[in-house]
Amino acid sequence: MGGTEDTTTCAIAGGGPAGMMLGLILARAGVDVVVLEKHDDFLRDFRGDTVHPSTLDVLDELGVGARFARLPQRRVSRMAVVTDAERLVVADLSRLRGRHPYIALVPQWDFLDFLAEEAARFPGFTLKMGCEVLDASGGRLRYRCAQGVDRTLRAALVVVANGRNSTLRAGFPLHEIGAPMDVAWFALPKEPDDPDELFLRVSRGRLVAMIDRGTHWQCGYVVRKGMNVDDPHVVGENVAELIPWLADRARALETTSTLRVAVNRLKRWYRPGLLCLGDAAHAMSPIGGVGINLAIQDAVAAANRLARPLRDGTLDVADLAAVQRRRMPATVLVQGFQRAAQGRLVAPTLAGAPPKLPPPRVMARLRGPLARLVAYGGRPEHVRV
Known part of the structure; x- marks a missing residue:
């Protein structure tokens, strides 16, 4: 050596x-x-x-x-999916009984x-x-x-x-296990009248994750595995169409960073x-x-x-x-x-089909288990030494 x-x-x-x-x-x-x-x-x-x-x-x-x-x-408690037709809260950590019912x-x-x-x-x-x-x-x-x-x-x-x-x-x-997607990550300025939340915007063929960072949005534009997402103007135009209140900022996007997703x-x-x-x-x-x-x-x-x-x-x-x-x-x-x-x-979304989301009644029942899974990961560990 x-x-x-x-x-x-x-x-x-x-x-x-x-x-x-x-x-x-x-x-x-x-x-x-x-x-x-x-x-x-x-x-x-x-x-x-x-x-x-x-x-x-x-x-x-x-x-x-x-x-x-x-x-x-920033502290957020809700994770939502926003489709062309509705907004679904998929996890609400505020209902958890722990000391920290939120994501920091x-x-x-x-x-x-x-x-x-x-x-x-x-x-x-x-x-x-x-x-x-x-x-x-x-x-x-x-x-x-x-x-x-x-x-x-x-x-x-x-x-x-x-x-x-x-x-x-x-x-x-x-x-x-594999993954059907990669993600182009980028940041956009946040304005005072923007919503305060963490959500996934879903439309046929396109998805974008939005994370409220206070001073800016941390965004992830999801594409099919192996797809070229090097052109920030293409990404920005798609985001502008999906989220109209972000349009001006999205169309000014200049740089992205690609995550090749693996599971x-x-x-x-x-x-x-x-x-x-x-x-x-x-x-x-x-x-x-x-x-x-x-x-x-x-x-x-x-x-x-x-x-x-x-x-x-x-x-x-x-x-x-x-x-x-x-x-x-x-x-x-x-x-x-x-x-x-x-x-x-x-x-399904990336293939241009509608997502296979549970009906609202089922989603309401899943909200608690999903919140616990997101919050604690299945088996929370505690310091013993």
Whole structure:
């Protein structure tokens, strides 16, 4: 492997929500942790900026919820689908009985900076920015920092939390579910008389997701898988036709960023000394905005199970298998919901057919279960260490 070698107890590849939350909880539990993030800062164009009740509960359990609440944020409780003929509320979190009956819309760079600041309070936590992980094997992780020098880090456990395109994910058997769409993301200015909500505008052949960010709309124009969406003027014209009160702003659109949607999961999340979490274990569709929160639930479950054996030096592959066993049912449940939404709503609409939405009476009965699924992801985890 070459280069200079350091040691730690747990090395985490990726400073996203899963990696930072795992690093924070493990360091709080007395485990030495090094998080390696390939970018120099968190100031990037994130698409997933929704912090759901399950994550807000975890922040309370860590004693940092009040500080998080002081971050600039929007709070929304309703998710709606707007068709050519009607507006349907598909999830209403305000009816939930938890401490946080809403979704907090917080720029992800602010959220990650917040987690980094909280984790830095513990002496066992180290965050290395601008350090890209290259490979990992035999209890060693090789990485390269801005200076171009390869270094190695020996660890009892390497956690792969650097996304669905991680090179460390290679070689793990994959269950591919697939997605019929890609998404062109962009921002449009918000004006005072605009509605305050989170909704999906649906019309034959076209869909656009609208997320109220206070100062602007975060928008996702949904297209058929593999379709070229590089022309922002085409996207803007379609959005203008779908949402007339946005027409002037949409027609002035100049840039978009394309997300190639994938829905899949590893059949096995681990091998001796290595564990995959978050998108590295299960790539999620943007439907429901639940990806970040499932990743954080993975991190909480992993910390609960692994903190003691990591401290005691008794970590075994059975501990890693236990993390997957605990988190796999929630992953399957949420991906099943996303697959159903793709089949009943997204695919028919993009094919030019009407969406297969439940009748209003059935939708009213589903509103509560869907709100709980969006809020808590099927199996909410609580900090135990």
